[in-house]
Amino acid sequence: xxxxxxxxxxxxxxxxxxxxxxCACCGRPFVRSSSRGPVPLxxxxxxxxxxxxxxxxxxxRPGYAAGxxxxxxxxxxxxxxxx
Numbered sequence: 001x002x003x004x005x006x007x008x009x010x011x012x013x014x015x016x017x018x019x020x021x022x023c024a025c026c027g028r029p030f031v032r033s034s035s036r037g038p039v040p041l042x043x044x045x046x047x048x049x050x051x052x053x054x055x056x057x058x059x060x061r062p063g064y065a066a067g068x069x070x071x072x073x074x075x076x077x078x079x080x081x082x083x
Contacts, residue, residue, distance in 0.1 A: 025051050 020029045021039065025047035032040065042048045 023047055 019032075021032060021043075022029050023043035024041040026043065028043050030043035042051060
């Protein structure tokens with residue numbers, strides 16, 4: 001078997017410090033369990049459930065609907081018209 005002219009040096013990959021994430025629900029710091037996929041917003045399944053409930057309640061309030069993004073002026077203030 002021929003000997004290689006130079007041995008391939010395998011160096012370990014430098015490990016980057018894992019950034020500490022903070023839960024969007026409770027604010028607790030947590031570590032990402034996997035580097036695949038998008039960054040999680042919540043630290044646990046309980047927080048995900050809690051935020052789904054909050055989102056549903058908030059979207060049922062008048063003026064907070066997700067599709068209601070248009071800003072409407074109050075009816076008591078009329079728009080000035082040029083005469």
